[in-house]
Amino acid sequence: MERERLREDRIHGNPMYPVSVYPDIQQLNGDSILDCHWHDEMEFTMVTQGSAVFQIDMNRVEVQAGEAVFIHRGEIHAGYLRSEEPCIFSSIVFHSDLLGSHTFDAVQEKFIGPIVRKNVILPSHITADEAWGREVLEYLQRIFANHAAKTDTCEMSTKAYLYLIFASMFEERKMPSLKGTVNSGSPDKMERLKSVLGYIHRRYPEPLKLKDLADQANMSEGHFCRFFKQLVQKSPVDYINYYRVQQACIQLENTDRKIVDIAMDVGFEHLSYFITTFKKHRHTTPSHYRKMFSKNISVEPATLTPTPSL
Numbered sequence: 419m420e421r422e423r424l425r426e427d428r429i430h431g432n433p434m435y436p437v438s439v440y441p442d443i444q445q446l447n448g449d450s451i452l453d454c455h456w457h458d459e460m461e462f463t464m465v466t467q468g469s470a471v472f473q474i475d476m477n478r479v480e481v482q483a484g485e486a487v488f489i490h491r492g493e494i495h496a497g498y499l500r501s502e503e504p505c506i507f508s509s510i511v512f513h514s515d516l517l518g519s520h521t522f523d524a525v526q527e528k529f530i531g532p533i534v535r536k537n538v539i540l541p542s543h544i545t546a547d548e549a550w551g552r553e554v555l556e557y558l559q560r561i562f563a564n565h566a567a568k569t570d571t572c573e574m575s576t577k578a579y580l581y582l583i584f585a586s587m588f589e590e591r592k593m594p595s596l597k598g599t600v601n602s603g604s605p606d607k608m609e610r611l612k613s614v615l616g617y618i619h620r621r622y623p624e625p626l627k628l629k630d631l632a633d634q635a636n637m638s639e640g641h642f643c644r645f646f647k648q649l650v651q652k653s654p655v656d657y658i659n660y661y662r663v664q665q666a667c668i669q670l671e672n673t674d675r676k677i678v679d680i681a682m683d684v685g686f687e688h689l690s691y692f693i694t695t696f697k698k699h700r701h702t703t704p705s706h707y708r709k710m711f712s713k714n715i716s717v718e719p720a721t722l723t724p725t726p727s728l
Contacts (some may be wrong), residue, residue, distance in 0.1 A: 452497035
């Protein structure tokens with residue numbers, strides 16, 4: 419299915435420990451800190467410097483330094499800089515299997531099961547304004563610190579802290595909205611967006627028509643443009659160009675191909691338009707961007723794959 423093209427292909431951890439921790443990720447230029455994507459794992463992302471706006475399904479959350487967001491499995495999400503100040507954040511991505519038990523017990527029945535099935539809604543924005551939020555933020559900091567120190571008990575303490583985190587958040591749970599309320603139809607809209615983004619990610623080197631994108635979402639062109647801009651914070655054309663630039667960056671970082679060839683390869687018909695668009699998104703020229711990675715360029719690189727989002 420085309421929607422699968424948007425699914426993140428990074429393997430987080432391993433079957434024995436399905437956890438990956440990404441510490442101190444720095445966003446130094448551009449306005450995007452996380453591309454639109456989704457995965458089957460849950461995720462906590464904590465901002466340690468600067469600020470960001472996270473799009474989680476149909477909700478926008480402004481996150482300051484010292485705050486965090488919770489992203490449930492299957493939720494499409496992206497992150498954008500909120501100001502000109504660089505943003506630094508850390509993330510933990512983990513599969514719900516980590517919290518499972520060898521036998522079905524009361525913890526599975528009363529807590530983990532309802533969370534995984536989304537029978538309860540946990541807070542997506544975690545701040546220090548209330549006691550439960552301060553507890554969660556402290557546990558996240560301990561997880562990141564233990565992974566950084568590579569403590570002998572890191573795996574066990576991480577699992578313990580995640581249990582404590584969900585225990586704190588469970589007290590703040592809400593029930594899913596009933597049909598007819600403001601959020602009704604949200605799952606269908608997100609599936610449509612996944613389909614459209616998957617279509618773009620698959621066919622970005624080709625000429626893409628607005629009508630074809632609208633057809634993927636089963637919408638009129640006008641409705642589709644409003645729908646897409648609301649959820650992605652970019653127009654369809656801006657997002658296509660942004661994604662093409664991302665793919666060009668991968669080649670600039672890892673190959674010595676001519677810039678004009680890279681431009682054509684990722685879907686730009688004119689070199690001048692590619693350079694203008696590249697500067698818009700990366701605040702530098704393709705040639706200067708390449709120089710920053712010149713030490714890593716190999717003449718005959720292995721098959722290139724985009725760096726997955728968290």
